[in-house]
Amino acid sequence: MPSVAVVGCGLTKFGKTDKGLIELLAEAGLKAIDDAGLDGIQFDDVLVANMASGEFNGLSGIANALVGELSLEPAAAIKIENTSGSGGAAVYVGWQAIASGKSEYVLVVGGEKMSTKSSGETAEIIASLTHLEERVHGITLPSLAALSARQYMQFYGAPREALAKVAVKNHDNALLNPLAQFHKKITIEDVLNSPIVCDPLRLYDYCPITDGAAAVVLTTLENAKRLTDNPVVISGIGFATDYYSIQTRKRLDEFPAVRRAAEKAYRMAGKKPSDIHVVEVHDMATILEILQCEDLGFFSKGEGWKAVLEDKTALDGELPVNTSGGLKAKGHPIGATGVAQVAEIFMQLQERCGERQVDAKCGLTCNIGGYGNGVVVTILEVMRPC
């Protein structure tokens, strides 16, 4: 099985824009192709991660539209959907394409153009991923996160401030990311005084609505060695699902699918949590960053909140988490997120992150579809010249 490498990435500015979905996808895709130095190369596959182009933009067949926009015919073109985990799923499919030996160059582009709809319509589109029998009772992703937060705080004695600190840290990181949606320093008091969304979580505990796109170019390690002096390989990748119905789960303060996906990725890479130097997790709400850091094995169960308060996950901490600003402050254009996470780790490993650069040779991403329904964990490693 050929080793699979990342050789380029590109992102649009995240935030609200007048650009259309296909334009955003094309911008990120072109940047990634340029970044890889592969202009003019015939790609085998163009994979587009996106949740709801039909509902948000009245568009289907967007992978073919992107191929047309980038003149990449006759590349295979497929849209990959796993709700908010679409980006991770597309990287997973792209990895397979190279690993099967069938494909040599794969362009993975994720994007979402969400600002076309009112917040009520957007909430309805996003709620379409919940179980119908639970949706009728009014369950939404924000309300599930609040239930998780309540259970975690009560069970492990975590203070409300620890959750707020996640938002503060991620806003601090986003200040150093020119493409992030928010460039605004906030304090714990700002979070605690922001409007209640679902008690105990408040507006500043949640990621925003975002337009944007992100892309990575995948190829064989053999090609990567010709293209760059410090190739980055996907040394581990795991995908796992959990019960679709939330009422079937034992607890809401842990994500078994994160654990299972991570186990697969660690096993494949021959790594353990302490080998990881930088992490991008799926902080749709502040509590989720803490839960994932525990389920990924970085901190013991119930201890993750302490690591946040002790600045262990800060940019200069022992394990920097969400150096990009995370979903919270970089923004969360649904289909883009899993791809943007891989792009951030790729850039960190290649030492291209400017002011937010950390010291790392091995990084990990955790992208979640639904509410812990389907999870993709990737482990990336840089192979520096000796």
Next chain:
Amino acid sequence: MPSVAVVGCGLTKFGKTDKGLIELLAEAGLKAIDDAGLDGIQFDDVLVANMASGEFNGLSGIANALVGELSLEPAAAIKIENTSGSGGAAVYVGWQAIASGKSEYVLVVGGEKMSTKSSGETAEIIASLTHLEERVHGITLPSLAALSARQYMQFYGAPREALAKVAVKNHDNALLNPLAQFHKKITIEDVLNSPIVCDPLRLYDYCPITDGAAAVVLTTLENAKRLTDNPVVISGIGFATDYYSIQTRKRLDEFPAVRRAAEKAYRMAGKKPSDIHVVEVHDMATILEILQCEDLGFFSKGEGWKAVLEDKTALDGELPVNTSGGLKAKGHPIGATGVAQVAEIFMQLQERCGERQVDAKCGLTCNIGGYGNGVVVTILEVMRPC
């Protein structure tokens, strides 16, 4: 690279139903698992081909929903979308998963529940795959097929009756397929007297609106040999795109993406058109069956219509085409179609087609996304015991 085999299939009845989308997907999936004799097996991937669950059914994350319905956690769950070519794209991704060595058992389920919307709403959902700059002028898939028919008839002197004969043949075949939507014998006069949709094409030239699902189980050839005496392998598979914008294409009476996808599949399988014994093509409109048969290399350009009139593509002809009844008479639940095509060829090669059985050791499917935008061609072969 491990050889990839099909070891089971399952289909729901095609037509209008009160069943929901997830129920249809689960029914087809369970049938395929039973058919493969793999009840209780842990699947690595569950791939769901579907175009528009959001627009038709208010559902996203349907791959995870299906995993939940079939208790297949923690299998990876991904929705694959390539408009009407979603099924072929999902088989392509499933093939890669096995070929990469990462996955041992993959369940591919395609389905669409379309009867939830009015025909006007449905037309709008389907038109979402056309280029925005062309859509504003009112272009639709049925109108494009009519332009192709007009160009083909004028250029090659094909009589209107030849197109009608495709519908007659496929209705004849569907009479022998218990799961087909239509069980109604029609005549050439019936087609020519049916209401005009887009001149020169009439109602009976087009496939209907359909609810339904189809599934196949993929695994390694090694596993297949243990499971069955006559394993069927996917010996060739090709995926190619054409210009997204229709005005960029040279002609409308040929599909370059069909040719390119077929070239890849033939090369991989080491086969030529004359080696193929049975075919399922994407007859969204009657003219499309003729064009594909030419672009796949079965008949010279401009000669395909003669083959139809001479009954060469009939059930007892030299190359039976659409033994299932095709999209025209079996029905076209969009996401299901590419999977249903592979299921039909699989059953033909395993001699399980009852009254519509033909003599075949090698078959081919051609599944089209958009209007020739993205095409997947697969070649399947049975390995009979000597």
